[in-house]
Structures are given as structure tokens and as C-alpha cells.
Amino acid sequence: MKLFVLLLLSCFHLSFSSSTYNAIFNFGDSISDTGNLLLSGGASKVFPGIASLPYGSTFFGRPTGRCSDGRLIIDFIAEAFGLPFLPPILTQNQSFVHGANFAVAGATALDASFFEQRGFVGLTNYTLNLQLQWFEQLIPSLCHTTEDCRAYLSKSLFFVGEIGGNDYIHPTMAGLSFEEVQTYVPFVVETISNAVERLINLGAVNLVVPGTPSVGCMGQILTMAVGNDDGDDYETETGCLKKANNVMKQHNDLLRHEVAKLRRKHPHVNIIYADLYQPVIQFFRSPSYYGFKSNPLRACCGGGGPYNFDFKVRCGEPGSSVCGDPSSSLDWDGDHLTETAYHQVAQFWLKGLNANLRNDMK
Structure with a gap:
């Protein structure tokens, strides 16, 4: 069984040639935000807990705005390429010559206009389009002539995502069904594809496009379903919510197909689809094999309940509690994974099990 799992994961191997990068630029949401939401002041309204311990306790010893107990996938990627952690773009008096993080939780x-036209007001105005605008505004400080900029950007690594999960999660939290939000998938994928094209036109040559994880396994989604479900709504192997995961599968299938089209359209550019769903769902299917000792569906940090998630008492807020050993847990706070889980995903990508970031870029 273990060998089968490894062979299954290796099917997603896409190769990048060995290279050294000047910088890494990252776009996304809370899976890779290294502090922008906190610096924006928006955390106090939508996610006040990330400003407090135990966020950041495992590695940094303090909250940094990362939605985990420690480092994120993008942190481990930067370390692997010998680059510093990506500073949030909203950091003042900061050099971004080695990269910047535009992701916002x-x-x-x-x-926002997409959701407004459908009668739904989103939780944030920090969209992928805005993040790209921030990048375009940053470019003149990184290089000067068109030739210099193309040379600099050609030696940079771009992560376009993970992003898209919130396009489905936010509406369901407002009461829409997963069947309704599933109709958004083509629009979300088209937006991500257009973002990749926009970066290529600016001079990007090496791009990674991650898919979305299995959010139907996370405490927040599972808690939302309590009382509105039946036994057939859950995956037998994992206990994860089928409808939520099905939306992510459709998103990832279409995104993978779109990345293949982009590769054909831009043969001089290296574009990799990095599978986030497969490694995470394998953690939930075989937690002990990957070193997770606690119930994988139960958050390490939270306010109680069957999944240790309470909408009124979130991780980091008064009344919440944290497990004794976050490294043995998979789910950190009901929305995000632990540092240990993120480290394993990064290793899958770097070693070529779900994308080969070390050896596939030219």
C-alpha cells in the first residue's frame, strides 16, 4: 500500500532544470501569506487570532501573520533555493530584490464585482488582480531598462497560488451550496490563467501554479456541515466532506488542463502545475504513515467541538486552547495545516513527487 501511494504521487512529476534564482515572487491567500493581512490592519476584523500566540510558536516564537504554528510551504521553498523568507509586500522600508510575497489571507x-453581481459581498478586496498591480508597481524599483527587467525576471521564480479556494469557501460560509459555487470554477481558473499570461508578458519565464487542497477535510468546513448532513456526505476513507472536495477536484482538473494549454502556447516558458490536493488527501488517508499521531480531522488549536473548531472562539482568541505537540497534528486551526504538514508538501514538490521545483526550471 505504501509503495502504491508513492507511485501514485510520482505520477504528478513534472521536471524543471537545475537553476539558481535571484528572487521568488508569490501570489495567493492564507496558505502562503507571510504577513500582509496582519500588516494591512484587516486581521482585526476577519482573523484577529493570527496576531496572537500560538500562531508562529513552533518556529518564530511569535505571531508573524502566517496562518500556522510555523513556516509555510513558500518558506521551505525559499530555504531550499538559498533565498531569504519572502517579505510581505506591505512591509515598510524593505528591500524586495530577492523577492516579495503578495499573498493575503x-x-x-x-x-469583488463577480460576487456582487451574484448578490454576495466577499470578505476582502485583496484579489489576485490587486496583487498583480502591486507587483507591476514594484518592478521599477527592481530594475530599470526593459532589457534589465526581462533578464532579472527571467531569473526569478513565480508562484501563482495557491489561490481560488476562498472563491468557493466564502460563498458557502454565506449560505450558498457547494453545487452553486461549483459553477464558479471556470471563471476562477480563467482568472488564474490570465494572471499567468500577464506575468509572462512582463518577462516571467519560470512559473509554478499550485492547485487547491482538500478543504473538505478541514475543521471549519466539517463544523459547518454538522447538523446539515448524513452519512453519505462523507468520504469513507477519510471522513472528509465529499461535496467540498469535489469542488476542489473540479477546480484542479480544469486548472491542470489550463496549465497544459499555457505550456503549449508558450514553449519558451517553464510552467509547472504543483498538485496540492494529492499530498494533503494522502495525509488524511494515512496519517500515521506520515507521522501524524492525532486525529487528523481535529484541529490542534481551537475552541472545542468535535473538530476543535468554533466559529465564535477561533484559534488565538480568548477561550481557545492548543494541543501539546503541533508536530503530531495535521490540521492546525480548522482552516490551515501545521508547519509539519506544510514541510512535507514542500518536500513532495521539491523531490518531484507532485512537481519537481529543483530540476525542472531552465
Whole structure:
């Protein structure tokens, strides 16, 4: 069984040639936000807990705005390429010559107007389009002539995502069904594809496009379903919510197909689809094999309940509690994974099990 799992994961191997990068630029949401939501002041309204311990306790010893107990996938990627952790773009008096992080917790791929036209007001205005605007505004400080900029950007690594999960999660939290939000998938994927094209036109040559994880396994989604479900709503192997995961599968299938089209359209550019769903769902299917000792569906930090998630008492807020050993847990706070889980995902990508970031870029 273990060998089968490894062979299954290796099917997603896409190769990048060994290279050294000047910088890494990252766009996304809470899976890779290294502090932008906190610096924006928006955390106090939508996610006050991330400003307090135990966020950041495992590695940094203090909250940094990362939605985990420690480092994120993008942190481990930067370390692997010998680059510093990506500073949030909203950091003042900061050099971004070695890269910048434009991701904001809660961000959506689609603009707010998309949701407003459908009678839904999103939780944030920090969209992928805005993050790209921030990058375009930053470019003149990184290079000067068109030739210099193309040379600099050609030696940089771009992560376009993970983003898109919130485009489905936010509406369901407002009462829409997963069947309704599933109709958003083509629009979300098209927006991500357009973002990749926009970066290529600016001079990007090496791009990674991650898919969305299995959010139907996270405490927040599972708690929301309590009382509105039956036994058939859950996956037998994992206990995860089928409808939520099905939306992510459709998103990832279409995104993978779109990345293949982009590769054909831009043969001089290296574009990799990095599978986030497969490694995470394998953690939930075989937690002990990957070193997770606690119930994988139960958050390490939270306010109680069957999944240790309470909408009124979130991790980091008064009344919440944290497990004794976050490294043995998979789910950190009901929305995000622990540092240990993120480290394993990064290793899958770097070693070529779900994308080969070390050896596939030219």
C-alpha cells in the first residue's frame, strides 16, 4: 500500500532544470501569506487570532501573520533555493530584490464585482488582480531598462497560488451550496490563467501554479456541515466532506488542463502545475504513515467541538486552547495545516513527487 501511494504521487512529476534564482515572487491567500493581512490592519476584523500566540510558536516564537504554528510551504521553498523568507509586500522600508510575497489571507482570485453581481459581498478586496498591480508597481524599483527587467525576471521564480479556494469557501460560509459555487470554477481558473499570461508578458519565464487542497477535510468546513448532513456526505476513507472536495477536484482538473494549454502556447516558458490536493488527501488517508499521531480531522488549536473548531472562539482568541505537540497534528486551526504538514508538501514538490521545483526550471 505504501509503495502504491508513492507511485501514485510520482505520477504528478513534472521536471524543471537545475537553476539558481535571484528572487521568488508569490501570489495567493492564507496558505502562503507571510504577513500582509496582519500588516494591512484587516486581521482585526476577519482573523484577529493570527496576531496572537500560538500562531508562529513552533518556529518564530511569535505571531508573524502566517496562518500556522510555523513556516509555510513558500518558506521551505525559499530555504531550499538559498533565498531569504519572502517579505510581505506591505512591509515598510524593505528591500524586495530577492523577492516579495503578495499573498493575503482571505484573498480571492475573482474580483469583488463577480460576487456582487451574484448578490454576495466577499470578505476582502485583496484579489489576485490587486496583487498583480502591486507587483507591476514594484518592478521599477527592481530594475530599470526593459532589457534589465526581462533578464532579472527571467531569473526569478513565480508562484501563482495557491489561490481560488476562498472563491468557493466564502460563498458557502454565506449560505450558498457547494453545487452553486461549483459553477464558479471556470471563471476562477480563467482568472488564474490570465494572471499567468500577464506575468509572462512582463518577462516571467519560470512559473509554478499550485492547485487547491482538500478543504473538505478541514475543521471549519466539517463544523459547518454538522447538523446539515448524513452519512453519505462523507468520504469513507477519510471522513472528509465529499461535496467540498469535489469542488476542489473540479477546480484542479480544469486548472491542470489550463496549465497544459499555457505550456503549449508558450514553449519558451517553464510552467509547472504543483498538485496540492494529492499530498494533503494522502495525509488524511494515512496519517500515521506520515507521522501524524492525532486525529487528523481535529484541529490542534481551537475552541472545542468535535473538530476543535468554533466559529465564535477561533484559534488565538480568548477561550481557545492548543494541543501539546503541533508536530503530531495535521490540521492546525480548522482552516490551515501545521508547519509539519506544510514541510512535507514542500518536500513532495521539491523531490518531484507532485512537481519537481529543483530540476525542472531552465
